[in-house]
Amino acid sequence: MNSFEFQNPTRILFGAGMADQLGEQVKSGGWKTVLLVYGGGSIKKMGLYDRVISQLQQVGAKIVELPGVEPNPRVTTVRKGIDLCREEGVDLILAVGGGSVLDAAKAVAVGVPYEGDVWDFLIRKAQIQGALPLGTVLTLSATGSEMNGNSVITNWEENLKKAFGSIHAFPKFSILDPTLTYSVPADQTVNGIVDMMSHVFEQYFSSTPDTPLQERLCESILQTVIENGEIALMEPTNYAARANIMLCGTYALNGGMISVGMQNDWATHMIEHEVSAIYDIAHAAGLAILFPNWMKYVYRERIDRFVQFAVRVWQVDPNGKSDEEIALAGIEATRAYFSRIGAPTRLADMGIGEEQLNRMATETVRFGTVGSFKPLNEQDVKAILQMSL
Amino acid sequence: MNSFEFQNPTRILFGAGMADQLGEQVKSGGWKTVLLVYGGGSIKKMGLYDRVISQLQQVGAKIVELPGVEPNPRVTTVRKGIDLCREEGVDLILAVGGGSVLDAAKAVAVGVPYEGDVWDFLIRKAQIQGALPLGTVLTLSATGSEMNGNSVITNWEENLKKAFGSIHAFPKFSILDPTLTYSVPADQTVNGIVDMMSHVFEQYFSSTPDTPLQERLCESILQTVIENGEIALMEPTNYAARANIMLCGTYALNGGMISVGMQNDWATHMIEHEVSAIYDIAHAAGLAILFPNWMKYVYRERIDRFVQFAVRVWQVDPNGKSDEEIALAGIEATRAYFSRIGAPTRLADMGIGEEQLNRMATETVRFGTVGSFKPLNEQDVKAILQMSL
Known part of the structure; x- marks a missing residue:
């Protein structure tokens, strides 16, 4: 185990009906002017939307709106939010939506107290020193953005998709109401499942010993995701x-608590960013395609971890099998699961051929x-x- | 799953040599006068002690000392600490030690801004509204006090051992250096293992579904505790x-994150408190004795959880066994483990007979x-x- 620092100050309110706690959260924070993202x-x-507005009105908050955040949130939208905050004297940013909305709201939050352009944080030209307080109401289970300080922002002028992470960007509170995800369509539910599993893979396949x-x-x-993913797809209103x-x-990427x-x-995330930067496919679709192939390419580096993965996560029976066979069975089980829940498994499924392959690798x-x-x-990439393909 | 609120703001600094980060933590917090508990x-x-003092001196902090915190920390000691803080204008409480020292420091922290007697918080006569900031340097792996807002305090005048929990009592930072536990004697290492396992038991054996x-x-x-406990006992300086x-x-009781x-x-904790209130035995010794018997007494309430416990935690082979047999094998494995690492398994081991049994139950x-x-x-108790016995 390496030495580490860890802190995660976000307050979580989890459960059916928790969205009705929003007014109380805003009131107890003493916030008066809210940017609704x-x-x-x-x-x-x-x-x-109506529930949120009514909660905010009940506690007398002034509401400023930033609608229209894109699935891959754009720095232009973030800049618009920053301007609004400054003009209207916003003292709380409230993100209501999925990971993209939350990421955009975080970028607004850190951008407001900074004199330069917010994109500086994404390209490491400046360091985040503070942020407006941020609250969130989550409508999609996927990115973990509700309990971490990370944000991914796209700059189409420069064709760049970049991320930042900062302790200042952790939400002050996040409202997680599973019933708000009942109406999430199947394909987005699948994307969420792939996304959170991928987050765990990036942490789990590690060469750190002990x-x-x-x-x-x-x-x-x-x-738990594997078991419950298929249930949620068959029964979208199954609360459990x-x-x-x-x-x-949330736990898959809450500031690194599990790793x-x-x-x-x-x-794999970095490769996928290049794929979706060119083809604008859903991030999770790219991950579902790439991860089993990344696994096949790297498993010999530390086969014991892949054997453990196969046996513990996929219940591969190790009896009579070589380590190689066990590891490959676990990788195949991952691919088969993604396929079974309806995620793409080949770039060809997304209409992607080898035309831009060199560019993506470069x-x-x-x-x-x-x-x-x-x-x-x-060459590896x-x-x-x-x-x- | 029930609805819940969760927040854990403590910053953790974990690793060999992390105690040398203490000065930096105090400096960055802007604290000037430290009560060293x-x-x-x-x-x-x-x-x-010398390392801590030198770190504090290097950053120019004034040091006030509260030594002599008891293994079951006393409210009289806490009151002394509160007086010291007020007299000397302390702005940071620094606990260096194990769970008892941390618990005492928390009680001091919440007591300082309160006008009445700190014991009011323990008997629920008053609610905690704030606290002095608290930092900790942990020297014993056991209670999880380094990353939660809980504290257990004893009042010998009234023969009461009571607990409080408050978001205000979470440490601002906790330094966890595993090398500081190298010199912990075997019996205290065992107590720590039993303590953290017991914390998990209290959460894991739950009737909440899903x-x-x-x-x-x-x-x-x-x-992980089971595997590493025996290694640490055989090789006290095994870092991993x-x-x-x-x-x-830390994770076993960090504000309830795992449950x-x-x-x-x-x-079981409540029964144990009554045993150690009369006999002054180590808390963990009481838990090691009581837990397997509590399990045997209650397992039929929800045998599936005990079957799962036996199979997943103790690798009991379920083949050809009834649920009853599997559950009992898991309970016996727990008892046998405690016995194997040197914890007591009967009240008689601690010289306790049935004389005070009725009083403890009442x-x-x-x-x-x-x-x-x-x-x-x-009657159950x-x-x-x-x-x-």
């Missing part, structure tokens, strides 16, 4: 399944090798993309 | 084993039944104590 309008269709607790915490989340998935999504002291990998390693489990150079 | 002097023997993630998180801690145990102790949305039990249920997995009345 949301996406394309699904929160209006589901009646959540981390038995962390490995088991990761396996706990994977097993939706609640279990929601909690898994403290472990070196993370994140190579961009992925622009700043050097990616990943730590097996550091990948351009190209090979994984080739396997994924 | 510690116990019987073991921190002087191990050289930690909590698969939380159950697995609990099992993850139990399995000490680090794994330390992390398990969010689950009703907890805590009956005191345990003074405010009604205890526990939730199976609510225990006086008496039966469990009888089984433990």
